[in-house]
Amino acid sequence: MFKKLKGMFGNRPILVPNAAGLAEGEGRTIEVGDMGSSGRQILLCRVDGKIYGLDTLCPHAEGGRLGRGPLHEGRYAVCPMHLYKFDVRDGAPQDVSCGHARTVRCEERDGNIEVYA
Numbered sequence: 001m002f003k004k005l006k007g008m009f010g011n012r013p014i015l016v017p018n019a020a021g022l023a024e025g026e027g028r029t030i031e032v033g034d035m036g037s038s039g040r041q042i043l044l045c046r047v048d049g050k051i052y053g054l055d056t057l058c059p060h061a062e063g064g065r066l067g068r069g070p071l072h073e074g075r076y077a078v079c080p081m082h083l084y085k086f087d088v089r090d091g092a093p094q095d096v097s098c099g100h101a102r103t104v105r106c107e108e109r110d111g112n113i114e115v116y117a
């Protein structure tokens with residue numbers, strides 16, 4: 001269903017208001033689509049003034065979801081299950097052997113965060 005709706009609206013972004021309210025090193029979680037089926041949870045973060053997005057589904061794949069912060073050392077999202085850390089800029093795991101967290105393109109425009117989920 002979500003994919004069908006996404007197809008109808010093309011690649012239009014989801015607008016999240018109040019970009020300025022997302023402080024440096026903080027995170028905000030949003031839900032996209034129906035979480036009961038094909039929906040996703042996205043973690044929006046600000047690092048070095050730029051906004052990044054990560055799918056909260058932990059790539060360690062044991063059911064964890066990346067926490068919303070504050071970010072570890074101002075740039076790492078942490079999964080509470082086994083405390084793996086992921087760089088929100090590119091999803092890279094830190095000091096563990098694991099896949100990358102999935103990144104989501106985000107842009108700040110006219111006071112909003114545009115999320116291309």
Ligand code: FES
Nearest residue numbers: 058060064079082
């Ligand atoms: S499930 Fe996320 S660190 Fe293990």
